[in-house]
Amino acid sequence: MTDPSRDLTIMTPRSFPTLPWSDTVLIVGDDRPPQNITIISTQAVGLVNITLTGNASLFVQTKDQISISAGYSHFDIQLDIPDDLPVSEVGWYSGMLNLTSNGDVVASIDVGFRITLFGGRLMVDMEHHTTGIDGDPDDPSYYGYFTEYLRESGVTLSEFGSPDDQLVTYIDIGYLSGADIFMIMDTETTYTDDEITAIHTFVENGGTLVVLSEFWDSTDQTASFGIDTYNDILEPFGIQCERRGIGVGPGGLGLVYDGTVENDTLMAGVESLYIIQGSTLQINPAVSNARGLFWEDAAKTHAIVATAEYGSGKVYVISDGSTLYDDILYDAIRSGADNLRLLRNIATAIVPEAPRIYDVILTRGEFGEPANVTAYIFDDDLDIVAMSIIGPLGNNITGIVNESLGYKFTSSFTYTSGGFYSFRVVATDESGDQRIFQKVILIPVDAADDVFIQTVIYSLLAVVGVGLAYSGYQKFSGDKKSRPKREQPKEEEWELPPPSIE
Structure with missing residues (x-):
């Protein structure tokens, strides 16, 4: 126990930045809170210096010293990207964070991150989910792998609305113009005609729409998502959600489908998919740009993955929203299915090419x-x-x-x-x-300072002044005989009838 060779001092995590934050850092708008570095030591080391090496030190902030006691110590480290960083600063930054005492390195961790350009924004519709006992809001935290793949390309995630808000927020082209990709995933409430029109306009103008439907229960003939309003959204794209359930395996598990796969980059490396309580899609052959890419059957009548082009935009539809879930990905991998590959292909495909x-x-x-x-x-x-x-x-x-x-x-x-x-x-x-x-x-208008409002007020005052001058002229230069006071006719008096006593 007294052998100094067995003394140990380590830092955790072993690298920075770490989860839940990515090592892909946007050149604009990437504000991150500090992360905690924990020191575990079997001995009291005392005061040590904290040093950073490499070009990563340009953007990493931390304290200069810390006192290490036996047990646990900690300090904060923060990645700080300044405003107005020129595009020439895009690239990989690396280095080491060292704890040094008397010139010796006591412990160290790797520091590495990439500053990248903004790659687009994925906006997820949360407004049309329901809450409560029957609610099923699909929180973006459920599909961390998908968002991390997007993050590698500089694509960020935002949420439209919230099912918990009492005030309803409606989709319009103003909201959608802030997104490059709009995702509807297993939502339950109805979309208005104006919202559907806005979504169609968004795609026509070059936006990307991702739709993930859910389960159709063939037993009680009900859908766990807004199937009718989904079909209203998808109708001009030549894709419809079918009233047909799949992926119901024994013990509440799903099923693996070795489907018929089309030759398309979206299907590269995808031969089978694990589906748990999903449905299927119907493709309208009259719409030339609508395509089924992964078919449940050899006859190609029921699709699981479909795409379409509409105007300048694109549409991607998957008939099982659970495909994105991290926990379902684990089940798919254990079953030998290619859900993870499909997920990565989609994340690559939807990265916008437009500005x-x-x-x-x-x-x-x-x-x-x-x-x-x-x-x-x-x-x-x-x-x-x-x-x-x-x-x-x-x-x-x-x-x-x-x-x-x-x-x-x-x-x-x-x-x-x-x-x-x-x-x-x-x-x-x-x-x-x-x-x-x-x-x-x-x-907001501040009437005390607003030049436009002041002009209006001065104009109104001028009108009032002219009116007062005219009234004065009429009063003092006109006929000075006073008009007789007009008497009001007297109203007839009336009384309330006495109360009756019964």
């Missing part, structure tokens, strides 16, 4: 001062960026668009009025791919 717009932001000062509209746009072969700014009076106030950092595009205007401001950004690359972003911002 990606991270956000459009308005910054302003006081009334009468310049306001800036900044669009963050990413594309390897970006060609043209057109910006339109419409003020509260409907006038076009767009200024010259200036580019900086390789992805930041800014236009300025003089801020003279509160109200609704409409922003539209159209980004086009050399291949002709186009991305459209629309946003409306309401700036």
Whole structure:
């Protein structure tokens, strides 16, 4: 027990960054909380220095020293990507974090991460899930592998709405313009006609739609998802959800399907799929761009995976939402099925080729001062960026668009009025791919400072002043005979009848 050769000091985790955070770091908007590094030591080492080596030290922040006692110690480490980092800084960063005492390394961990460009945004519809006893919201945490694959390409995940909110949020093209990929997964509530139209417009304009249906119970003839409203969404794409259940195995398990597979990059390496309580899809042969890619049967009448092209966009449909789940992936791997390969293929296929717009932001000062509209746009072969700014009076106030950092595009205007401001950004690359972003911002009106409101008030005061002057002129220069007071006719008096006593 007293042999110093058996003394041990280690740090955990063994690398940074680690789960739940990825080693893929976005050049913009990647704000991360600090992570904890735990030191486990069999002896009291005392005060040690914390040093960072390699180019990773440019963006990693931590304390300089820590006192190590026998047992557990800890300190925080943080990855901090500064604002306005130029695109030239994209790349791999590595190094070591060392604990040193008297020049000797006591313990160390690897540090490594890649700064990458924004690759697009996957927006998941959470609004149309139900909650409560019968609720079944499919939280994005259920499919961590899928989102991690997307993260490797710089694609981030956001959620549209929440089933827990009392105020309903409806899908419109304004919300969808903030997404490159929109995913509907095993939702239960109905989509309105306007929402369905917005989804169709989103795809037609170049967006990607991913739809994952769920189980059709052939016993009681019910669906665990909104099958009718799904079919309304999918109808123009030539794909329909069938009232036909599959994947019901013994003991609540699923079944492996060795289907008929089409020759397509989405199906590369996919020969079988593990399905647990799913359904099937019908493909309309009259719609030329609709295709079944993985068929349950040799006759190719019931598809499990299908795709379609519509306008400038694409649609991907899988008839079992559980395909994405991490825990179902484990069952699929044990069963020898290729769900994980399909998952990775889909994550690769839906990464947008068109320009990606991270956000459009308005910054302003006081009334009468310049306001800036900044669009963050990413594309390897970006060609043209057109910006339109419409003020509260409907006038076009767009200024010259200036580019900086390789992805930041800014236009300025003089801020003279509160109200609704409409922003539209159209980004086009050399291949002709186009991305459209629309946003409306309401700036509250401050009547004390607003130049436009002041002008209206002064105009109204002028009108009132003219009216008062005219009234004074009529009073003092007209006939000065007083008009007789008009008497009001007397109303007839009436009484309440006395109460009856019975």
